[in-house]
Amino acid sequence: MEKPFSKFAPFYDEFMLKLVNYDAWVEYLIDIWSFFNVKPKIILDLACGTGIPSIILLKKGYQVIGIDKSKEMLNIFKKKINNYPDLKKNLTIIESDITNFNLNIQVDAAVSFYDSINYLLNEDEIERCFSLIYKFLKEKGIFSFDMNTIFVLEKFWANNKFIRESENLKTIWENKFDKKLKISTLYLKCYLKNSNESFTEFHQERGYEYKTIVKILKKVGFKKIKIFQHLTFLPARRDSLRVMFVALK
Ligand SMILES: C[S@@+](CC[C@H](N)C(=O)[O-])C[C@H]1O[C@@H](n2cnc3c(N)ncnc32)[C@H](O)[C@@H]1O
Structure with a gap:
């Protein structure tokens, strides 16, 4: 069994770009910044x-600091950025855990995309991550991140199997939901199409009550907190599939 985002890393983009409209998501993020009247220049992308x-x-045109603990994912990022020499000077990549990192500057905004915060499996990890974000955000800085909801992990991923295919891989996504811990465990089996090779990665994501996340954001110092249904400005509901948290320093 491989660790998450190791062997899958070279195939991540071909899968995700089919599943997720990242351009629309970034536009939404920029709308959020306008909605809260902030004009960030330096962005911290957590779990980039x-x-x-x-x-x-x-x-x-933003400056970006990207942090991730997966060397394999960051190697793909580094390879891609070499195709954009003029953007490279505005990027810093840090290989680190988002619960334990250091920056030598403060940023205007922190962001995190696509379930990354769900990969933190207990409240202590969430608190360590949020308190570092608070520390490295400038006054009036903004932190926006999505989360998969308990609803989606329990009712959709549940104990289901999904078969997905991309250009180079055939995959089976086998989920198991632990009702007590609210943890979804995923065995991601991948078969390479042009060889006999295969591998399995082990992933875990935890769903949190919204009030738990709000409690931790407030505990580390964030003042104003909103939770939206993802890609909207409507309030999050219990049965939302994905939600967007926004917290202001
Ligand atoms: C679903 S991917 C999202 C990647 C990227 N944000 C995107 O939207 O394409 C989750 C990422 O979270 C990273 N990750 C998970 N837990 C982490 C942690 N504790 N510290 C740093 N990175 C972490 C993984 O290595 C992986 O790159």
Whole structure:
């Protein structure tokens, strides 16, 4: 069994770009910044992975600091950014855990895309991550991140199997939901189409009550907090599939 985002890393973009409209998501993020009347220049992208959203932000003229603990995902990011020499000077990549990192500057905004915060499996990890974000945000800085809801992990992923295919892979996504811990465990089996090779990665995501996340954001110091249904400005509901948290310093 491989660790998450190791062997899958070279195939991540071909899968995600089919599943997720990152351009629309970044536009939504920019709308959120306007809604809260902030005009960030330096953005911290937590759990940046292969840098899909970071590169969109760089192309729009923002400075980006990307942090991720997966060397394999960051290697893909580094390879891609070499195709954009003029953007490279506005990017810093840090290989680190988002619960334990250091920056030598403060940023205007922190962002995190696509379930990354769900990968933190207990409240202590969430608190360590949020308190560092608070520390490295400038006064009036903004932190926006999405989360998968308990509803989606329990009712949709549940104990289901999904078969998905991309250009180079055939995959089976086998989920198991632990009702007590609210943790979804995923065995991601991948078969390479042009060889006999295969591998399985082990992933875990935890769903949190919204009030738990709000409690931790407030505990570390954030003042104003909103929770929207993803890609909208409507209030999050219990049965939302994905939600967007926004917290202001
Ligand atoms: C679903 S991917 C999202 C990547 C990127 N944000 C995107 O939207 O394409 C989740 C990422 O979270 C990273 N990750 C998970 N837990 C982490 C942690 N504790 N510290 C740093 N990175 C973490 C993984 O390595 C992976 O790159």
